[in-house]
Every structure is written in C-alpha cells, then in structure tokens.
Amino acid sequence: MPQASGSYHHGDLRAACLSAARELLEEGGGAGLSLRAVARRAGVSATAPYRHFQDRDALVSAVAAEGYRELATSLATAHPAPATADDLAAVAVAYVRFAIEHPALFRAMFAEPCDPDNEERVLATTAITEYVLDIVRRAFPAAEPVDALATAVWALVHGLAFLHLDSKLDTSTPEIVAGQVGAAVHAMLSASQVAAPSPG
Numbered sequence: 001m002p003q004a005s006g007s008y009h010h011g012d013l014r015a016a017c018l019s020a021a022r023e024l025l026e027e028g029g030g031a032g033l034s035l036r037a038v039a040r041r042a043g044v045s046a047t048a049p050y051r052h053f054q055d056r057d058a059l060v061s062a063v064a065a066e067g068y069r070e071l072a073t074s075l076a077t078a079h080p081a082p083a084t085a086d087d088l089a090a091v092a093v094a095y096v097r098f099a100i101e102h103p104a105l106f107r108a109m110f111a112e113p114c115d116p117d118n119e120e121r122v123l124a125t126t127a128i129t130e131y132v133l134d135i136v137r138r139a140f141p142a143a144e145p146v147d148a149l150a151t152a153v154w155a156l157v158h159g160l161a162f163l164h165l166d167s168k169l170d171t172s173t174p175e176i177v178a179g180q181v182g183a184a185v186h187a188m189l190s191a192s193q194v195a196a197p198s199p200g
Contacts, residue, residue: 014052016042025104061118067109068124074098083138085189089182092157096181099161
C-alpha cells in the first residue's frame, strides 16, 4: 500500500521523489515522467512533490544533477588523474559504459529540457566540465586554446556514447565497446600530434 504523504520526513520526501522519478525514467523514458506520476509512485499526495520541485523541469534538473555526480564518480574511478592516451581511453570507455548501463538517466542528463538556473545542476555540470578540462591539460600539454580542445574531446566521447545508445555501433559485449571507444580516442590523439608522451 502507498504510504501516506505525512509518513515522509522533510528530508526524505525529496529523496523519495527522485527515486520514483528515476524508476519511471528507466521504465518508460521521459514521456511518462511528471510530478503527478512521481507522486503516485512515491505514495504521496499529488501536491507533495511541489514542496521540493517547482515543475517538471526542476525535477529533471535534480535527477540530472544526481546523474552528473554519479558519472563523475565513474570517471574518477576509471582513472583519477588521466595523463596518457591509455588513461584517456579508459576514461572514455567509462563514460560510454555509464551511458549504456543507465540509458534513461543519461538521456535525462543530456537530452531532456532542464532548468539552466538550477544551482544543483549547474554545480554538477561544472564539476564534469572541470574534470574534462583537467584531462585535456594533462593529455595535451601543448594545446591552445585548451577550452576548445576540451569541447572537442567531450564531443567525441559524448558522440560515441549516443552512437552506442542508439545502436549505431556494436554493444554486444563490453569488450567490443571498449575496443571501439579506445580505438577512436587513440586515433584522435594520433591525429592531433600534440598528446603527451607516455611515461617510461
């Protein structure tokens, strides 16, 4: 039986709504996501989610912010301080793997309308942007301007993620995905002729 709206403490309602939103996204994509649907899934009154989310865009922004933080953790786990071609390839593989493992969340993060002024979302996306910039500074020490190259690197990896999500590239095994992504990253680094040499 659904829980009554009063059974959630103030801090728990928001988490319950976000959890419900992510479940709905995974089950049916963004089309079935609404504050009313989230309230039903969370077992609270139809107006309860509005205590934390002004509208659907605010809800999606909060879900996206969670996704950005989880993505950042996945990338840092793949390599905390990438500086070589192999390091960068490992991070790129982690990025694409995150998209494949969390397709609805990834689409919510990058394809759903979000509130551009949402502070939580801005902070989370800024952290990802800074991480990408740091990667480029390490792997391309001679590159100028670094911001433009960081955009190009992110675009390559992000494009690979969506090509895999949209079944334009083979996703039959993790090894095949890693091979495709790694080959693309190494090809870009070779073409640039400005990548940092591997130590040793």
